[in-house]
């Protein structure tokens with residue numbers, strides 16, 4: 322039985338989760354006897370969100386914050402009421418509860434006899450769930466006795482370029498979403514009643530559906546999707562058939578899918594998976610190989626991005642390189658020489674990184690990347706920011722070739738790749754003896770998190786350990802390219 326009967330408290334976050342899927346809300350309140358892996362970047366996101374929210378408070382100076390820490394929910398609500406009664410003009414984290422729903426408004430601004438709600442988000446545009454979010458804020462605040470005149474969504478302006486101190490009036494954009502918040506008021510009460518009902522009974526018998534990953538990836542996927550085998554219709558990559566249409570007809574395994582309904586790429590994947598057959602177009606692979614020359618430099622960058630641009634000349638969410646690994650082969654099949662760079666925490670690494678890279682990659686060398694769009698993008702941004710290095714960097718860009726090409730074009734395909742041409746799928750299929758298993762950093766997102774962690778700690782032993790993990794990971798990325806290329810020769 323559920324524990325969330327009528328009158329029990331619900332936060333805005335859990336309500337939004339329930340709007341996506343009532344079973345997700347139920348499972349949050351009644352955790353299943355099943356280990357749900359914790360989302361690794363949740364804490365980092367929360368911390369960044371706090372920084373963004375704090376900065377946005379500068380849009381309305383002179384306010385008073387109602388903190389979460391050190392105060393109970395009741396105390397936060399009373400404190401808010403005291404501030405309102407005392408004539409406060411701006412309240413940060415204003416706290417209210419109505420109908421068992423507790424909310425905190427990021428910024429509440431008094432405008433004469435009415436109030437404006439300013440909800441702050443880290444995104445660069447208004448997204449559909451933001452309207453539900455704003456509607457809940459409005460519902461609770463208006464029913465707490467305040468007259469709400471406007472609801473704004475304050476989000477990041479991705480065109481802002483930092484020069485000196487952060488200019489909050491340029492960094493943030495406010496969009497008036499009052500109409501959308503008002504329009505949802507009629508439905509809110511019914512939604513809340515429905516969700517409370519769902520919480521009173523047994524676990525809702527809701528099957529998997531598109532809502533499992535839209536608008537957000539649900540944390541309970543490992544629990545609800547247990548019955549889906551690895552080689553199911555959901556393993557098909559790319560757009561094509563509506564997989565849930567087939568699932569709802571009882572078709573789960575690839576073998577049971579009518580292949581004539583699939584597009585060419587999905588059909589190729591399905592046939593290879595079912596028959597466990599590899600394929601290779603020798604002349605196409607040869608064509609790719611003759612487009613390379615020596616010395617051959619295998620290059621991989623690691624980057625980080627943040628909503629608050631950290632250095633002059635950077636924009637929100639700009640990918641800033643903090644690390645690279647470079648394996649250089651002088652001749653075909655030769656033992657590669659390794660070079661690497663990893664920024665010191667907290668420093669702007671761009672100039673040092675660019676200069677070191679240019680000193681290590683010979684002018685006329687062929688530069689091999691895996692997914693050239695990414696490396697080219699990073700190099701182009703460096704060339705734009707350092708005009709004196711632009712000619713040299715652009716020269717290196719002209720020499721870039723992409724090791725992903727033969728895999729993307731399916732000139733070489735192993736059935737274990739499951740329709741993917743990501744290096745994380747290609748490597749175990751082609752070079753099973755080389756693996757990311759056992760490394761403390763095993764993908765690019767994790768590398769970014771570890772770098773952030775490295776920037777935040779002053780513990781030198783910890784910095785050294787994190788540094789070691791990053792170096793091992795990035796080195797393996799380019800070593801993997803060397804080994805994959807060897808398999809093609």
Ligand code: SF4
Nearest residue numbers: 342345533539542545
């Ligand atoms: S995984 Fe899907 S069905 Fe399960 S709780 Fe989440 S959204 Fe609902």
